[in-house]
Amino acid sequence: MQRNYWNLTFGIVWTIIFSGMSFYWAMGGLVGVRSLGGSIYEMSLNPSPSFLVIIWLTGFIKLLGLILLLTLLIEWKQPITIKTLYYVVKIVGTLLFLYGLLNFVTITLSTLNILNFDLDLYATFWRLIFWEPFWMIGGVFYFFSIKKIEQR
Template sequence: METNKCFLFFGVTWTILFAGISFYWAMGGMFGVRSLGGSIYEMALNPEPSFITIVWITGFIKLLGVVLLLMQLFNWRNCLIRKILYYITKILGLLLFLYGSLNFTTISLSEAGILNLEIDKYATFWRLIFWEPYWMLGGIFYFFSIKKKKDERNLSL
C-alpha cells in the first residue's frame, strides 16, 4: 500500500480536532453544542454522569482514527496487514462520507418541508453549513489517504 501523505496529514488533523471537540464538551464546554440541536443539545444542558462518560468515550474512539491513519506510515511486510489496513481505511472513509451526506440530505429535506425533523433553525443552519460537510470532508481525507501500489492493484483479499 502507498500513502498519500497530504490526505493522511489532513485526516490526522481532522480527527484530532474532532476528538478535541468531544473532550472539550466532556469537560463541560458549551461552545458549539447548540449547533447540534435536538436531544443531544437538551442532554448537554443538564448532563447526567452517563452522558458525560459517553462523550469522553466518543472522544477516545475518535482518536483511534489517528492510530489507524498513522499505521499507514509503517512499512508492513505482512501482505495481509497491508490489505486489512487498506480496506478498513477505505470503508471508514466511505462510512464517514455517507454519514455526513445522508444527514445533509435528510436535514435539507426537512428544511424543504418534505420530512419532519425536530431541529431548530439555528441547528439546521450549522448542521448544513458545518457539521455534515465536516463529516464528509473527514471521509474524503480517510478514503484518499491510502492507495494501492501499481503492482498490488490486481491482488485481492
C-alpha cells in the first residue's frame, strides 16, 4: 500500500482537532459553539444530560477515524486487509467531503432564500467560511492518504 504521508499526517492532526472540539464542548466549553448555530447552539447553552452524552459519543466516534488512519501505518501482509483499508479510507474520505459540500450548498441556497434554515447571519458566515470547508478538507486528507494498492 502506497501512502501519502503528508495527507496521512494532516488527516491525523485534523481528526485529533475535530474530536478535541467535541470533547471541549462536552466539558462545557462554549468557544466556537455559536458558529454552529440553530438548535445545537441553543441546546449547548443549557445542555441536558442526554445532550452531553451525545456530544461525548460524537467525540469518541470521531476518534474512530484516528484509529482508521493509524492502521494505515501498519505493514499488513494480508491482501484482503490492505484492500479493505484502502476502500474504507476512500469511502470515509468521500463521505466527509460530500457532507461538507452538501451542507455548503444547502446553506448557500438558504442565503439566497431558496431554502429556509434556522441559522443566523453569524452562524451562516462561519458555516460557509470554516465548518463546511473544514469537513471537506478532512475528506481530502482521508481520501488522499493512500495513493494506491501495490499488486503482489
